[in-house]
Structures are given as structure tokens and as C-alpha cells.
């Protein structure tokens with residue numbers, strides 16, 4: 300019994316990492332992507348539902364598509380909001396965490412690969428926000444989001460009476476027409492599915508190994524971080 | 537010399553067409569071009585007053601299906617006047633002249649009507665090996681194209697060959713077949729894609745040029761907006777079945793008999809910009825989808841490389857013909873799942889000590905105080 304109740308590791312400090320807007324972005328995004336993957340898959344491979352009735356009595360495929368387009372709008376503007384927050388948010392959500400343009404970041408990526416993926420070293424490495432590999436992965440995911448929006452709205456321009464998707468129609472000829480854009484759009488769905496699988500696994504993995512409460516950090520915003528005394532002082536200066 | 541050419545209306549009459557037939561023709565053209573009623577009389581007036589511009593029609597890497605389509609236009613007037621053996625200044629397949637005579641005719645038109653003639657091109661232009669894959673009269677298609685385009689007022693690229701290269705440009709494109717737009721720059725080019733284009737679309741483009749003396753409104757890919765701004769899918773009469781989720785599953789099933797949507801049979805209608813659903817073919821008799829066959833997207837760029845005609849998406853490059861994005865994706869998904877499982881097991885073995893050690897440390901610290 301006693302064994303199961305431990306005092307908190309005194310070295311661990313609670314750090315407020317994910318501000319509320321980032322958390323809201325994350326879950327709106329996760330939900331939208333989930334909806335888009337389900338409806339998108341169905342658009343690509345509709346179910347064989349047989350009706351005895353006339354076409355005029357049914358609209359299920361139209362509704363699947365409508366959900367896809369609505370979720371597409373939510374996804375897009377939510378994403379734009381996150382980009383904005385990358386400039387005004389706290390240090391952990393700033394854009395320069397994500398773009399690997401510093402040597403330190405590339406070194407960090409290698410460290411993480413050694414410790415977590417290949418398990419050559421036992422670790423630990425120190426990060427408070429996303430670790431270097433994670434941020435680079437999110438950066439690439441963000442780029443994939445941009446392409447998904449360009450192809451999605453580019454395709455949508457042909458079927459929507461609204462002016463907004465028309466802003467994207469220039470992109471479709473660049474990739475070689477509607478067919479190619481659709482193919483790219485479809486492939487990117489699989490990229491997101493694979494990303495989500497690995498992402499969720501790694502979040503659970505870190506929580507399990509490091510007991511830093513990373514899973515719930517995207518809910519409450521706080522992480523348990525082992526804060527170095529010296530660094531603490533440095534930060535105070 | 538220019539003034540001596542009869543007006544288009546005079547040419548019609550000389551062919552034995554009545555005034556009534558002429559007016560019918562003008563109204564039809566007006567309708568296809570989407571003109572207002574006043575536009576129709578504009579067409580009629582223009583054709584009465586103007587003489588036919590000199591036309592040079594070149595054939596390169598092609599199958600002549602565009603010409604074949606054109607001469608089957610539902611109203612024979614255009615084909616009769618434009619493609620007539622006598623009045624067309626130069627066209628390899630239909631003119632009476634041959635050999636040196638033909639070359640002379642081409643040369644005469646080019647010099648006498650410099651800057652005035654309209655150049656119509658059927659076929660793509662090979663660019664590999666200095667263009668030896670298509671030579672006419674000892675000259676490569678590439679050189680002929682440059683020479684003739686030089687003095688052309690405008691260029692019409694007929695069909696998918698001349699607008700995107702069609703089958704001969706399909707991977708690996710052994711002859712380096714290129715569309716007109718890739719080898720000619722600085723001239724107005726009207727792209728009229730399709731394999732072949734619909735006869736009425738071709739006629740409409742020509743009449744627009746004749747009647748208004750200017751190029752019809754074009755989209756970003758230089759296609760006339762009046763015919764290529766909507767997808768086949770948007771004008772398809774099977775569309776209600778699509779929205780209702782009623783699909784043909786195999787060509788011989790009950791749903792095919794009921795005329796359900798052909799989306800799952802690989803219909804490219806949702807990605808194809810053309811007027812087949814509206815104008816249809818052969819005098820409006822039918823079009824592929826009406827005949828029970830999915831659209832193959834013949835007027836789209838690279839339609840030969842856009843995958844099997846009977847699959848919704850193209851096959852995934854490098855994984856064999858049968859592999860779709862979904863099959864590859866699912867395979868990667870399963871592989872990823874297995875890798876994650878293996879990683880989880882490895883973690884518990886490899887990092888067990890770390891986990892226990894961390895726990896011990898905390899336990900020790902907890903019991904210390």
C-alpha cells in the first residue's frame with residue numbers, strides 16, 4: 300500500500316507549458332482531422348449501400364461530403380489561428396521552436412533518436428516544451444496541413460459557389476490538374492493517420508518512461524519537468 | 537488580294553445553303569457560345585461582312601481524330617467552309633495538293649497573309665533527338681511549328697495532343713512529345729483539349745474567332761471558358777445518384793441497369809472540365825456516361841498517366857499496377873502498428889532498470905523525510 304503512494308520527486312517542478320489557446324487548437328484540430336479522415340475515406344471509397352428507393356429520396360453521400368467540407372473549414376481556420384499563435388504565444392509555442400534552423404536543434408533531434416527510438420542510450424535529455432524531434436515532426440505536419448488545405452480548397456473551388464475556395468484554385472494546375480491534386484490529397488490522409496498513430500504512442504511512451512504528465516499537459520497545460528537548480532537561477536537572473 | 541476573298545456568307549451561298557440554314561447556324565453557334573440574343577445577330581452580321589481568314593492547319597504526332605470529329609459537327613456549315621478541300625489554305629490530310637505543290641501553298645499563305653492567318657495545330661511536337669520523330673517534307677515538326685507560328689495571328693491547339701501531349705507524352709514519353717504551349721511562346725494560344733474535342737466546341741471556337749475577331753474568354757489553362765469551366769460531373773444527368781450514394785458496383789449488376797452513378801467504376805467526371813454532359817456527341821445523341829461507361833477524363837492533362845480508367849485513383853507509383861494509395865497506406869499502417877508494438881516491448885526490457893531505478897530514488901527520498 301505504502302509503496303503505491305510516493306511523494307513528488309523534489310527535483311520535479313510544475314511548468315505551465317501549453318497555454319489555453321494551444322490546447323484548444325490541439326483538440327479542435329484532432330477532432331477535425333479525425334472527421335476529415337473518416338469522411339474523406341468514404342468519399343474515396345463510398346460504401347455499397349443499396350436502396351430500393353429513388354435517388355431523390357436519399358442524400359447520404361451528399362451529407363458525408365458536406366461534413367467533410369465543414370470540417371475542412373474548421374480545420375483550416377483553426378490552423379491559421381495556430382500559426383498566428385506561433386508569433387504571439389509563449390516561448391514553447393513560438394514558431395522558432397518548430398523550424399529546425401539552428402544547429403542545436405539538429406543535435407537535439409539526434410539525441411532524441413538515440414534515447415527514445417533506437418534506445419542506444421538511456422537518457423535523459425532535457426526539454427520543457429516539445430523535444431527537438433517532436434517539434435520538427437510537428438513542423439513537417441504543419442507543412443502537410445498547408446498542402447492538404449491547398450489541395451482540399453483547390454478541389455472545392457470547382458464545386459462551391461463561395462468565393463473563398465476560389466482563392467485556392469491557382470494551386471491545382473501547379474500539381475497537374477484535379478486528378479493529381481485529388482491523389483495528393485488522398486495520400487496526405489495516410490500521412491496524418493500514420494502521424495497520429497506514432498504521435499499518440501510516443502505521448503503515452505513519454506508519460507510512462509518519464510512520468511512527466513505529458514499526456515495531460517495538452518489538457519491542463521502543466522508538465523512535470525526536472526528543473527536544474529543552476530538553470531533555475533539562470534532563469535531568474 | 538485579301539479584298540478579293542468572298543465573305544463567309546457568300547461562301548455559304550456558293551455552297552448551296554439557304555438563308556434559313558445560315559440563320560439557323562448562327563443561332564446554334566450563339567447558343568453554344570452562350571451569347572445573348574443580340575449576340576446572335578452580331579454573329580450573323582459578322583459572317584455576312586467578313587471574309588474567311590486564311591487558315592493553316594498543321595498535323596504532327598496525332599491520329600486525326602480531331603479532324604474526324606470536326607467534320608462531323610452537327611451543323612455541316614463550319615466544316616464545309618473551314619475544312620473544305622479548296623478553301624483551306626493548307627492541311628495535310630484534306631487538301632488536294634500534294635508534294636511540292638502543297639509546300640508551295642503553305643509558303644504562299646505564310647508570305648501573302650503574314651500576321652493574318654490563323655494557325656490550327658493537331659498533334660504534339662517531339663523534342664527529343666532534335667525532333668527527328670516527326671518530319672514532314674524534310675523538316676522537323678519543331679522547325680515547321682516555329683516557322684509557321686512566327687507569322688500567325690493566333691494559334692488554336694486542337695485536342696489533347698496539342699494541349700497536353702496526350703498518349704505519346706505519357707510516361708516515359710520516348711519522343712519527348714510536347715504540346716504547342718511548351719514550344720511556342722509569345723503568341724496567343726487557344727487550348728481546346730479532348731480526345732477528340734467535341735465538334736461543336738471546335739466549331740464554336742472557330743466561329744467566335746471569325747465573328748468577333750478576337751479570342752474567346754480563356755481560363756488559366758487557356759481553354760475557352762464557355763466550354764471548359766464546368767466539370768462533366770456538374771452537368772451529368774446521373775448526378776442525383778451520386779449525391780444519394782447510389783453507385784454501380786460492377787458493370788453487369790442491377791445498379792448498372794438502373795443507371796446509377798459510375799463513380800466507383802472509376803468515373804473521372806468529378807475531375808474533368810468539359811461540355812460532354814451539355815452538348816453531348818454525335819448531334820447530341822449521347823456521351824460516354826449516358827452509354828454506361830465512366831468518363832476517362834480525356835480532356836485533362838496527363839490523363840493517360842492518371843491511372844487505370846476503371847479505378848477511382850491512380851495506382852501508386854513504384855508499388856505495382858494494382859496498388860492504390862489505400863492499399864499502400866493500410867500496409868504502412870499495419871507495419872507502423874507492429875513497429876510500435878515491438879518498440880513498446882523493447883522499451884519495457886531495455887528501460888526496465890531505468891524505470892525501477894527512478895522509482896527507487898523517489899522511494900528513498902520519500903522515506904528520507
Ligand code: HEM
Nearest residue numbers: 332335336339340342343368371448451452454455485488
Ligand atoms: C486532414 C485533413 C483532410 C483529410 C485527411 C482529407 C481527406 C480526404 C480524402 C481521403 C478525400 C477523398 C479523395 C478521393 O479519393 O477522391 C478527400 C476529398 C476531398 N476533400 Fe479532403 N481532407 C482533408 C482536408 C480537407 C480540407 C481542408 C478541404 C477544404 C475544404 C477538403 C476538401 C476536399 C474536397 C473538395 C474533396 C473532394 C470531394 C469530392 O470529390 O466531392 N479536404 N479528402
Ligand code: HEM
Nearest residue numbers: 321328329332428429430433437491495499502513514517
Ligand atoms: C488521443 C489522441 C491524442 C493525444 C493524447 C495527443 C496528445 C498530445 C500532446 C500531449 C502533445 C504535446 C506533446 C509535447 O509536449 O511534445 C500534442 C501535440 C500535438 N498534437 Fe496531439 N494528441 C492526440 C491526437 C492528435 C491528433 C489526431 C493530431 C492531428 C493529426 C495531433 C496533432 C498534434 C500537433 C500538431 C501537436 C503540436 C501542437 C502544437 O505545438 O501546437 N494530435 N498532442
Ligand code: SF4
Nearest residue numbers: 769772797798803805
Ligand atoms: S457518372 Fe461520373 S460524372 Fe456522372 S455523377 Fe457519377 S461520378 Fe459524376
